Amino acid sequence: MKVPNPTSTREAWILCLILGVIMLNFPFLQIFNTGRSIFGIPILVFYFFIGWPISILVIFLFVNRLQREERNQKRDEEKE
């Protein structure tokens, strides 16, 4: 079985991981680590519960693209 374009995919995933780790740690979190609230919800809590689904969405989009590429590849192979 061939790995579809393994290095670039892997690099993209690792990039996302690093970005995620940065955005969920000091000093990035310090931006939201204030006592303020947004819609009545403490801003840090708000950040987590908005940022988290967004990161899940990113994975979802990535995976979808991966699957689409694989489907295309398979179709191309069948055509050949």
Place this chain on the structure above:
Amino acid sequence: MISPLIVALVSIAYFALLFAVAYYADARSAAGRSLINNPYIYSLSLGVYCTSWTYYGSVGRAATSGLDFLPIYLGPTLIAFTWWFLLRKMVRVSKEQNIVSIADFISSRYDRSPLLGALVTLIAVLGIMPYIALQLKAVARTFDLLISPTTVAEVGLHNLFPALPNYIDTAFVMALVLSLFGVLFGARHLDASERHEGLVAAIALESIVKLVAFFAVGLFVTFGLFDGFDDIFSRFSHQFPERLALFRLDTAAIPYTKWFTLTFASMMAIMFLPRQFHIMVTENAHEDHIKGAMWRFPAYIFLLNVFVIPIALGGLLLNGGDTSQADYFVINLPLAAGHPWLALLVFIGGFSASAGMVMVSSVTLSTMILNHLIMPLILRIKVDIGDFSGILINLKRFGIIGVVFLGYLYYRVIGDSYALVNMGLISFIAAAQFAPAVIGGLYWRRANQKAALVGLSLGFILWFYTLLVPSFVLSGWMESNILDHGPFGISLLRPLQLFGLTGFDIWTNSLFWTMFFNLGAFLSLSFFCTQKPSEREQARFFVDVYGENPLPEQRRRISKAPTIMEFVELMAKFIGEKPANTAIASYLGDQEINSRGSLADQEIPALKAFTERTLAGYVGSAPAKIILDNYLSTRGSEMEDVFDIFGSVTLSRTASRGQLSVLYEAARIVSRGSDFDKTLQGLLSLLMQQFKFDLCMIRFLDEQSMTLTVKAQMGMTSKHFGESERNLDMETYIGATFLSNTSTVVNDTEYLDKHISAQIIHRENIKSFAHAPIVVEDEPVGVLSAFSRTSKGIFTDEFVALFNNLARQVGIAWRNHQQLTKLLSAREQERDLEIAKTIQMSLLPGGIPELSHIDLSGICVPAHAVGGDYYDFIRRSNGTLDLVIADVSGHNIGSALIMAETRTFIQAMRQIEQPSAMLDELNRFFYEDLSRAELFVTMFYLQYHPETGQLLFANAGHNNPILWRNQTNTGEMLDGEGMILGIKPDIDFEQRKTKLTKGDILVLYTDGVTEAEDSKGQFFGEGRLHTLISEYQHLPATLMIDQILEQIRIFTGNRHFNDDISLVIMKVVHLGPLTPELDAQTNN
């Protein structure tokens, strides 16, 4: 408050549902329609990560310390980014190596080290067992809460069955049922690499129940008890403004370092906790499912967390800020609000969280204990048990029960303590210790066994010292001295401020020091130590699992190799007969099995590896290796490196190019076309030089003696061996090679079944040899042989292919040689023939006698260069003309010589006047010569008197000439009694006579005319000749001959005749006295 009976009944009903689902999934799996083979079930089953520690504990943490419940879930979301390469690679490797647990994975990667397997198992058991206790505690505690929320004391089960003895409590019953579940669905077969579909289905269902229950209570609290999220938050900030720090980081409770530590630990835990490894890797049905799980699982845990803070805050608000029962807000809030059914649902959810963890952990741990602690022990002390398979599966079942009840014991003895409550995180840090060995092992080829062993040991020791010891102290079981002043008063060694590192929480301190020593030792030892070859090979299976860098194949062989059946028996001993047979059948497929019931020599190591892999699926990779090694060593078999036969090829570096270059060189030697013997010597010395043989030789079939005789040899000289001929029979390997026209390879001369060969081979101390037939156009003409006194097993498939090719080159040289010889002799012959032809043609009458009385013509068309046909005209002084036509059998030089002799005789014996007398003399003269040469001659002899038209004739077995009568316009046959010349010494030749008149035509011919064949094999025949004569009778004799020949050619459809053809035609022009000029001519 709910009646204990109802709680018990609902619990039992839920259990029954789980059993039913598990049973159904197993049945579906057995029927081949897997229920769990889809990405949804896979994603859900990963939810086993969320135990009751997080189910109840998250809310507790949120209420007491704040946001630090979050990293436990954020970590998995982050690491999910790596799943498509990291997890997938783990899955791929595990499937290919039949790896069944994290201990197996690490042990297998590092040369199947039993020690590593045991170490990982030890860490896992120490780290996980208390965690099981925690789960049992949670269930028991919530059960009691449901029944009597107010009492803190344990009552539970004894309310329901007061008769029960004291030691049987809720947790005990729970432990019993869960271990039963584990045994039923986790240890049905011994083969741990086979998926446990029932177990996974149950886990997936539990994940749904967990989520639904938690979500329900979350909705109830947020929107039932309060008025949405902002309502909770605003009421909380009004009521407890001093506790707003709960929503902050960088506080005393949650410094950023702790935040990072928790994130990192949970990232490692989701990957390397034994139960996670089991569900994610071992139970993975298809790699593609990972893709779906990458976002579905984070989404799942996100949903599980949405209501954690609202519930925690709601609980605080409703309990007046009391955090003592914060861990049970989830169940207490609905109870307090008068919704016992919702509380019951929550209880079932928490129960699911506990049950899932306990079931999977117990199955995994018992597999690990069996494979890495018990099996090596059994194998080490070498108990001889006939059939292991039955014992092993029971050991495994016993192991599951044992693990659960050890957890129960832990719970009973240690009870509610710091150690237990924090067991979740303690186990996370333990799991993190596996990370360097696993990740390094997957991506770094040089990561070696020593490094993993030392790294893990150091990590384990530090984990024990910085986490377990302090938690024991904090629980009050140990003197607190060690925490405050360090062991023996050495303050540098205080567990929580190790080496003077102060200012960090217990988790960060521990994670830092364990990772520092673990990773440090792992990296540096990997860097500085070298790997054993077997280790390097095993590492390739992990690092290069996708085959990016194919292995330069190391050739190995097994001396005294077991047969296939012996391998099967060995497997059957451990895994049972039926699985063993099924496994081997699928492995062998269409491989060729030789007469000894085994595979080709070079296939045996692969079969051994397969046997080992199959066993690994049942007993773990390290024990499988021990089993195989023990087995082979008791047989006296050894894995030995095979001398790489291409290694010494100096013409080129790589093996495939080495082959090519040897062949190229061989072709060059052959095409140089020097002397045949030199060519053969050249080929042999090429073989000797490139491959370090002790003897190479070439034998050719000697057609006279029908033996294979040595034509060339090189290397050691041994009379008996090298120069003896071999009979053409199947008794020797060389004879068999020639007769069967296939190469023979013997890689180990300990096994020889032809005793004539064996005698010679053993006397000469040959270790291995090969014969290849020398083939020319698919027919063997000889045998090429190579012998080695030093190495066994050097004749690999590649080499044999090359060897056969070389033999073919020898064949080409042989054919070239043969053709050259033939060509030379043909050239010689051709010249002779040319001369013979010229001579022969000159023997035929050069011209036609000038005689106005007749029109005469003759022709001879030899089928080959020389022929045996002969005709002649002889004018006599008395005016008569003798006509002779003869056919000597054969078309060769011999025939031509006889023909020449005949002519000489006839010309010389003109004095013999009568045709019959001439034949008589000829026969007497030639009889000896002809019978010796096995030849014979047919001849028709005629004597014509042009004046009178009288014709005398006699026949010696020749075709009857045709006499065409002008008057009647019909043909008649001339004949006379007489036998072929050269048959008998004395023959009577009858002489007859007839008279010709004007216009009569005499046609003499040889059998080449009448027996000319058309494409259908039909003869030209006399009939056609008659017709042609009548048709062309008016033409001059020469033209008649041309026409007849042309017609014969048309008839045969061929320009060339198969037989010599001679035709003589004489037409009578007129009769009467001869003119004087003619006489004069005759006398010349």
